[in-house]
Amino acid sequence: MADAPELGHTPRDDLAAALERVADGDADAFAEVYRGAAGRVHGLVQRIVVGRALFEEVTQEVFLDVWSQAASFDRGRGNATTWILTLARRRAIDRTRSHVSPVDRSAPWAPAGSVDGYDAVPEDVPDHDEPRRLSGSLGTLTPLQREAIDLAYFGGLTYEETARRLDAAAGTVRSRIREGIIRLRSDVSPGV
Numbered sequence: 001m002a003d004a005p006e007l008g009h010t011p012r013d014d015l016a017a018a019l020e021r022v023a024d025g026d027a028d029a030f031a032e033v034y035r036g037a038a039g040r041v042h043g044l045v046q047r048i049v050v051g052r053a054l055f056e057e058v059t060q061e062v063f064l065d066v067w068s069q070a071a072s073f074d075r076g077r078g079n080a081t082t083w084i085l086t087l088a089r090r091r092a093i094d095r096t097r098s099h100v101s102p103v104d105r106s107a108p109w110a111p112a113g114s115v116d117g118y119d120a121v122p123e124d125v126p127d128h129d130e131p132r133r134l135s136g137s138l139g140t141l142t143p144l145q146r147e148a149i150d151l152a153y154f155g156g157l158t159y160e161e162t163a164r165r166l167d168a169a170a171g172t173v174r175s176r177i178r179e180g181i182i183r184l185r186s187d188v189s190p191g192v
Helices: 011-022 027-048 052-072 080-098 130-138 143-154 159-166 170-188
Strands: none
Touching (some): 011 080, 052 080
C-alpha cells in the first residue's frame, strides 16, 4: 500500500524543494522543476512573444535563468511557480522590446500636440510597496481562489481547463476568480 501524503504537502512544496536543490547544482531536480513548470512557462511566454522560433528561444532562456538564478529563490518571499513565472515574464517582455523595429524606436517621444512642461514620470513610476501588499492580500484569498487565479492568470488556462484541474464547476471557478480579483484589487489599490 502506498504511503499517505503528508498533511499540508502540496505539489508546490515539491517544486520549491526541487528548486532549492537546483541551487545546489542538482540536474535531476532541474528536470523536476522543468516538468513542473514548463507548461505554465510555455503558456505565459507564448502570450507575450510573437513567432514560434522566438517563443522557443525565450523559453529556453527562461530555464537557463532558472538554473543560474535558483539560489536567489526564497521560499519565504513567495512560491516557486510565481518566482519562475516572474523570470519568464521579464525575459519575454525584454526580448519583445528588443525586437521592436528601429523605426518604432526612433519615433518622437511626445505625440504631436502634447503639452510642454508636463512631467508624467511621477505618475508612471510603479508603487514599490504594491508587491508587498499583494503578497499579503494573497493570504486572504481562499485556497480555491488562489489556485484558480494562479492557473488562469499565470498558467494561461481557460475557465473550463482550470475547472477540470481543480475538479470544480466552471461557473464556480469563474466566480472565485472574479471574487479573488476584486478582493486583491481592493486590498492593493484601496479606493479604486
